[in-house]
Amino acid sequence: MEEREASRLEMKAISIEFPGVKALTDVDFHTLAGRAHALIGANGAGKSTLMKVLSGAYNHYTGEIWLNGKHAPIRSPKDAKDNGIQIVYQEVDTVLIPNLTVGENIMMEQTIHNMKGRHMIGWKQLLRSAQDVLDRLNVKVPTRKLVQELTLAEKQMVLIARAVSMECRFLVLDEPTAPLSHSETEQLFRLVRQLKSEGVGIVFISHRLPELYEICDEITIMRDGKLVVRDEIKRMSQQQVVEHMLGAKLDGQFPKTERSIGEKWFEAKSIRDTGKVKDVDLFIRKGEIVGLAGLVGAGKTELCRALFGASSTSSGDVYLQGRKLRIRSPHQAVKNGLALVPEERRREGVFVEESVSDNITAAVLSRFTKWGSWLSAAKEKQAASSIISDLGIKTPSGAAKVRNLSGGNQQKVAIGKWLLVDADVYIFDEPTKGVDVGAKRDIYDLVAELASRGKCILYASSEMSEMMGITDRMYVMYDGGVIKELETKHTNEEEILLYSTGGLLT
Template sequence: MVSPTTMAAVRASGAIPNAEYLLSAEGVRKEFPGVVALDDVQFKLKRGSVHALMGENGAGKSTLMKILAGIYTPDQGEVLLKGQKIRLKSPLDALENGIAMIHQELNLMPFMTVAENIWIRREPKNRFGFVDHGEMHRKTAELFKRLNIAMDPETQVRDLSVANRQMVEIAKAVSYESDVLIMDEPTSALTEREVDHLFTIIRDLRSQGIGIVYITHKMNELFEIADEFSVFRDGKYIGTHASTDVTRDDIIRMMVGREITQMFPKEEVPIGDVVLSVKNLNLKGVFRDVSFDVRAGEILGIAGLVGSGRSNVAETIFGVTPATSGTISINGKQVNIDSPNTAIKHRMAFLTEDRKDTGCLLILDILENMQIAVLQDKFVKNGFVSEGALTKVCEEMSKKLRVKTPNLSERIENLSGGNQQKVLIGRWLLTNPRILILDEPTRGIDVGAKAEIHRFVTELARDGVAVIMISSEMPEVLGMSDRVMVMHEGRVTGFLDRAEATQVKVMELAAQ
């Protein structure tokens, strides 16, 4: 399954044909301004195996993988491919050496077709030197058939769901016929059925001798697909074990260096009056007749499969896509939420599903990202921003949420996914919301950060905030919600109280 380009690179490198490890890193160190991301770490990937990389956000996992994928250059240490030292200068250099990476944050071109995205820079040409679109379509269809992906190669990426975009990224990586495939949180946007499909693909690739590095925070995935795992903590290598030799609790202890005794710290708090009431809400072609109430101190979980309309309902309530019909009432008074600004004025906050595309302003620093939602609030007088007061509250919020950063002037794109999520939560907590909508609040977040975010949500409910929490992770929905609303194909199929909600009952309603 190795391409001629890769084979040529291997021959030229003088690689050892039967080296014990396909890819390895030794004594690697990487520093960023004010942060040691990796400190004398090691990693070893065997041929035909799935090696899971575990650790909290900020532990150094993605940094090491970016070094192995040619994105970063290590300050110290060495990387070996098939027993031969290599120095990767770019992602293209890594690809030519048979190393492909699927990033957690998708990097597709939205206004190009699926086929164009997969073969970009490698487009087949006709005898006149022009792109042969027919051949590109054929090659894409052949690749999809091999991977059992049902998708039209001519569909524009912007029209795909997040889950389908993830499958395109996977197909693109496989198309390089690489010896090493690095997957960074590949199932974060996939349904259970799509995860099973991905695992089938992974097992097939593994059987062909490909080495797969698998970064995940989902313990069940580790035990189902990984042959072994390595744990990192605070930029240091902790250890490597066969997945059959340890328990879930063992892994958590290695990751966080402590026991996490209460992953879902849900408290019984007084439930007050109805704060938000939604009646017969419709968005043409997306969802219909959605009705529910949320009370002060209540956490309403919204469950359903990808495509059920959960996120669309949240966006409509917040004014991102105003409703076609129906009503929204706050504290018993009907309101017209025609924009996010209007929603914010009604003390509503919305943590979006995709922190890269609709959450973080990646080129700005932490302070600018955190303060943006309150720049028209009490910190602005006579057209001037009270920088000192605003910076102080942002610093206090950063400490409260335990954001790992040398200072607030660090660009948010340099933070781990978990710390980016904390900054976004801090942004909305500064608005002092009475209604908080959380869409996938812990997607791509490690177990330690998850427990912290769950604690914040519990504290907000205790303070009387009405919380709507959308999550694809069933334990999170069941563990944190007072009630669960289930959706299927744009309609509400039922409600379950906390005492009666089980995974089986939720899935029965989600599949109706």
């Protein structure tokens, strides 16, 4: 391989098409080594597609890629890695091997290289090398621990550790902070600054605008598969960024709706899950949006799963309209009027290899069958089309595979399938993670609409602004338990954060 000190990365007139979709149209993108470059746009704008071209995941594009003034034909992941380009994808479970250890996952590329060369693998040296990378990142995860035993945040850090274990010129981070806590995000930012100082170029994709201003030097904004603007980030306000992303001015982020909140409708008592959820009590009134606030790792996801019968080790009692429910599986939860939109949408919320229509109707197929076996494809297609239209899901057709949609549109599919179920209780676990401001507003409107129809909403999020903007009341979780119940109109983000970190007001 040629010299490693690439000073400039250029992508020229990049275009790419998929069946029924022109994903990129003559996009020019360039960035410099030693700089952090924000690449943003609404879901479906083409930013992740552009980076997949750069990483060699897509090879049927037109246009050229240049490194340090030299043409770099990248048509495979190996081509990208040989040119010192590494990418960390948003969905960690699709690229980590769960039944291998942390060390083996971090040193995966080196291990494969040794195996191809028929060299003996020195396991002690492998684990020592992996530990060196983790020490550099200041990540406290045992190298011998299986990846399947890790939290989502720990998996993300393992993936980042794998990327930086190899010498790279440019590192692409696709929504790296979405599953991370504040302290873990600070660790990542420390690493980004360190890599910048060592001459590595960073391409940073994120929908969290404040963090872009904290870590990035330049910004490129995309919309509808085209480049809209490129500038130094300090020359552009957050409001301007949002308007460039959407192509229009954004009115209030959170919906202003008049809702009548009724009687206590849903109640959970003494919910426990070994080492994860500690004796939680909560209730939701008819038409009420109740928040589950707390930092990453506080137990919000585990509580949502326990309520939905998705954990075999959970216990406690659940009541709907005063009637005690027996929920020991997700199937029983659905039969009893509960719906869950999970945090890890690609692994638990959607079938990525199936069509949009099949996903949307998956939970209610019996509604479209005759005599228990004959499926009415016309009725199924009509129902799916209605949800696609109502939620504004950007897809060429209902027949398109979910894996080809953007993250925000995948999330809308995960939500849409439960709208056909017409549940009594909707549990949303980090529903806006990894989606753009426009898609977030669509999801907020949907949640508010469900509540206005008298549905009970449990809304889990680590975003304090969401707690303040969408909920009527909230429970703050810390270390697996509820530490405080707050009425939204009588609290603020500072108080929520105080309780989220285990602080107690006197």
